């Protein structure tokens with residue numbers, strides 16, 4: 001959408017906002033710098049980088065409240081579970097809203113008059129139109145220009161390729177549990193330092209986040225980044241056949257994912273304005289936590 005706006009296919013936007021969780025792959029930060037240099041700056045579109053902190057550091061900091069990532073849990077009785085996702089709200093939605101209020105001149109908690117609002121573009125394509133939603137606040141009105149153009153994901157990839165951006169990386173936290181095996185392998189095979197980083201993080205959250213542990217609310221089960229609920233360093237991220245995965249699901253009692261999703265990742269991964277809607281049944285705020 002930034003390129004379409006900068007090149008006059010869509011009207012010119014006043015700003016583009018990037019919500020930085022502090023833990024994106026280096027390739028994403030490099031790509032953002034490139035977009036800024038080659039596309040946004042020449043068109044006079046400022047890219048505003050907003051942040052609520054560093055999700056990785058916060059998870060491991062006993063003095064910091066942890067906005068839960070969607071971790072895979074193995075309870076003491078062997079039942080599988082998940083922690084509810086709060087990270088998108090904390091690290092993406094919150095800082096974007098804060099910045100928008102600031103741009104409008106009504107920083108929190110000042111009341112915003114009802115006729116004051118921004119038009120916010122959300123980059124959802126036609127294949128996921130069911131994720132297009134109205135904003136939950138009156139000072140932001142959502143528009144979905146890719147849907148208006150009738151563009152699918154493939155159309156977007158074709159356009160990016162045509163303007164020399166075929167290598168656009170997928171934005172998400174380096175250690176996001178929504179990764180599929182393809183993404184985990186990509187990190188392992190292309191970026192050994194980042195792989196070391198996610199493996200170390202996975203080991204560090206096995207008993208839950210640092211704040212919960214420090215306050216005596218430690219996890220009774222174990223937490224994992226990989227869906228198999230096996231430590232990431234040993235998790236089956238290379239080719240998994242449908243029958244191997246079916247056997248693993250039987251062992252875990254988790255039949256919520258098929259082998260394609262295991263490979264490609266959670267289809268509706270992490271997007272500030274297009275959450276997955278209802279949380280899966282086994283997701284709980286306090287799942288497996290001591291009271």
Ligand code: SF4
Nearest residue numbers: 087088172173176270
């Ligand atoms: S990318 Fe994953 S870990 Fe990061 S904020 Fe989104 S859901 Fe949370």
